[in-house]
Each structure stands twice: as structure tokens, then as C-alpha cells.
Amino acid sequence: MALTDGASASTAASPHSGPAIDVRDLRMRYGDNDVLKGVDLTADPGEVLVLLGPNGAGKTTTVEILEGFRVRSAGEVSVLGADPAVGGEAWRARLGVVLQSWRDHGNWRVRELLAHFAAHYAPYSTAGRPRPRDVDALLETVGLAGHARAKVSSLSGGQRRRLDVAVGIVGRPELLFLDEPTAGFDPQARRDFHDLVHRLTDEEGTTILLTTHDLDEAEKLADRILILADGRIVAEGSADELARRVGSGSEVRWVQDGQRFVHAAPDGTAFVRELLEQHGDAVTDLEVRRASLEDAYMEMVARHESGRTADAARALEGLEGLEGITR
Numbered sequence: 001m002a003l004t005d006g007a008s009a010s011t012a013a014s015p016h017s018g019p020a021i022d023v024r025d026l027r028m029r030y031g032d033n034d035v036l037k038g039v040d041l042t043a044d045p046g047e048v049l050v051l052l053g054p055n056g057a058g059k060t061t062t063v064e065i066l067e068g069f070r071v072r073s074a075g076e077v078s079v080l081g082a083d084p085a086v087g088g089e090a091w092r093a094r095l096g097v098v099l100q101s102w103r104d105h106g107n108w109r110v111r112e113l114l115a116h117f118a119a120h121y122a123p124y125s126t127a128g129r130p131r132p133r134d135v136d137a138l139l140e141t142v143g144l145a146g147h148a149r150a151k152v153s154s155l156s157g158g159q160r161r162r163l164d165v166a167v168g169i170v171g172r173p174e175l176l177f178l179d180e181p182t183a184g185f186d187p188q189a190r191r192d193f194h195d196l197v198h199r200l201t202d203e204e205g206t207t208i209l210l211t212t213h214d215l216d217e218a219e220k221l222a223d224r225i226l227i228l229a230d231g232r233i234v235a236e237g238s239a240d241e242l243a244r245r246v247g248s249g250s251e252v253r254w255v256q257d258g259q260r261f262v263h264a265a266p267d268g269t270a271f272v273r274e275l276l277e278q279h280g281d282a283v284t285d286l287e288v289r290r291a292s293l294e295d296a297y298m299e300m301v302a303r304h305e306s307g308r309t310a311d312a313a314r315a316l317e318g319l320e321g322l323e324g325i326t327r
């Protein structure tokens with residue numbers, strides 16, 4: 001089923017030129033907790049950006065500032081050409097949002113709720129981006145057609161999340177924010193969702209900023225991955241680029257004379273060539289594994305956490321020194 005219902009990527013382009021998201025030196029402080037300490041990021045129209053980072057790194061904070069739901073402490077932010085802090089209704093209608101927490105609409109029926117949100121977008125329809133989407137077609141797309149008359153409170157966690165996604169895209173957004181969209185999805189729903197993301201970008205040129213803890217999902221969907229740690233973007237690039245940055249090496253495993261071997265080789269291909277030249281048929285069950293996005297992620301986050309620990313230790317040493325002077 002086509003997702004476009006009449007819209008086309010060529011005519012659906014954002015009316016402003018320049019990046020869909022442009023963030024410079026974004027800072028956020030809660031009380032005396034500096035959560036964002038100078039985040040820079042840009043997203044080009046049609047790009048899928050995936051924001052990774054450990055629990056509490058500030059991903060939701062960042063996304064909610066860009067959506068206009070939280071007021072930043074400092075920094076320059078432009079989303080679809082406007083500052084989210086003062087974005088009006090017409091600007092907001094061009095965004096789609098899938099929040100992390102579920103809003104309470106338990107007594108509504110699924111189709112009724114979606115139609116309610118859909119109606120909001122009608123005044124913002126354009127020739128290139130007819131709004132809203134057809135509600136029944138959308139229920140079909142997200143796999144909820146069979147639950148159209150069900151009460152929201154009767155849905156499972158994964159089904160509610162599908163409804164969240166439907167609510168997020170019913171207005172045919174130019175820019176879609178997805179905060180951990182597949183939490184609670186079964187493998188089929190996850191795969192359907194990944195297909196949906198590809199169709200949104202391919203057919204409608206939608207720009208997407210997505211947060212997830214699922215590195216496999218990040219690898220599948222991202223044009224570019226950003227890693228947020230210690231209040232800053234500490235690395236960015238494609239999954240391959242990030243993996244290459246932490247280690248060019250490979251892990252080679254094989255079985256020889258009934259014994260298992262594991263060897264870390266800086267150049268896996270050269271090592272395997274030599275291994276086979278020397279031992280030929282005696283080598284079986286050969287596996288070569290390059291550094292993965294997971295390796296890259298763990299190392300980059302660990303590097304920043306250990307940097308922070310070292311800073312804290314230095315600060316402590318400084319304090320101890322001062323104590324010595326004042327004693």
C-alpha cells in the first residue's frame with residue numbers, strides 16, 4: 001500500500017531552504033544539573049538522524065527542546081526555519097511527534113482518537129502535502145485496522161505504541177521526532193516500523209530524528225548516528241564510520257584439531273590468508289568479526305565517562321591540596 005495518498009517527495013519539500021534542524025551550543029540546566037553543555041547538530045531535509053546515549057544523557061531533553069515542549073537554558077535552535085520556543089500553530093502542524101510517555105486517552109476508541117488528531121491538521125493542508133492522512137489507510141499501515149473500535153485502554157503496550165506512531169504521522173509531517181518509538185514492539189511490528197520509516201523518507205522526503213537504545217535499529221535506519229554523552233555530541237557518522245573509528249581490527253575465530261581459537265588481528269584479511277596458507281584444510285568453522293556499532297558505542301561512551309571520572313579525581317586532588325593549605 002502506498003503511503004503517499006497523493007503527496008510526492010518532490011512537491012513535499014519544506015518551504016524553507018537550509019537544514020531542517022540547526023542547533024548551535026545548546027545548553028540545558030535543571031537546578032544545578034548541567035544536562036546539555038553545548039550540543040551542536042544539524043539535519044538536512046530527508047535525513048534520518050539517530051540520537052544514541054546512555055540513560056540520562058539528555059536525549060529526551062534535546063528532542064523536547066526541538067519540539068518546543070521545553071525551554072532551553074541557552075543556545076541557538078532552528079527547526080524548519082523557526083525557533084521552537086516561539087513556533088506557532090502553523091509551524092507545529094508541520095512536525096510529527098512520538099513522545100516517550102503515553103498521554104492518557106484510555107476511554108477513547110482507536111479510530112475516534114486518530115480522527116480527532118487528524119482533524120486538527122486539515123487547515124494546514126497544502127498541494128504538496130495533503131493533510132491529514134486518510135485515517136483508515138493509516139490504521140491499516142500501522143497494523144491497527146482490526147482494533148479500530150477498541151478502547152485505547154484495552155490495547156497492549158506494543159499496540160499503543162503503534163497508535164502513538166499513527167498519531168505522530170497523521171498530519172503528514174515534514175519533520176518527525178520519534179522518542180524510543182519501538183519500545184515494546186514485537187519483532188514483526190519492529191520490522192514493519194522500519195519499513196514505514198523507509199517509506200516516509202523515500203516517498204515523502206520526511207526528515208526524522210529518532211532516539212533509541214537498540215543499536216541494531218540505529219544501524220538499520222540511520223543516515224547518520226549521533227552519540228550524546230556527558231552533555232555533548234561526542235561522535236557522529238554512519239554506523240560503519242563509527243565502528244572503523246574505534247578499532248580497525250577484527251576478531252578471528254576458528255577450530256583446528258578439535259580446539260577453538262580466538263585471535264584479535266589488526267588486519268583480519270591478512271591474518272586469515274596466512275592462517276589458511278599455513279594450516280589449510282585443518283582450519284574449520286572460520287569466522288571474522290569486524291568492530292561493530294555496539295563496540296564503537298561502548299568505547300566512546302566509556303571514554304567520556306572515564307574522562308569525566310578523571311576530571312572529578314583531578315578536581316578532588318585540587319580540593320585536597322587546598323585543604324592542606326588551609327589546615
Ligand SMILES: Nc1ncnc2c1ncn2[C@@H]1O[C@H](COP(=O)(O)OP(=O)(O)OP(=O)(O)O)[C@@H](O)[C@H]1O
Pocket residue numbers: 030035053054055056057058059060061062
Ligand atoms: N523536568 C526535569 N527536571 C529536572 N531534571 C530533569 C528533568 N527532566 C530530565 N531531567 C534530568 O535530566 C537528565 C537527562 O534526562 P533525559 O530524560 O533527557 O535523558 P535521556 O537521555 O532521554 O534518558 P533515557 O535514555 O533514560 O530516556 C537526567 O539526569 C534527568 O534526571
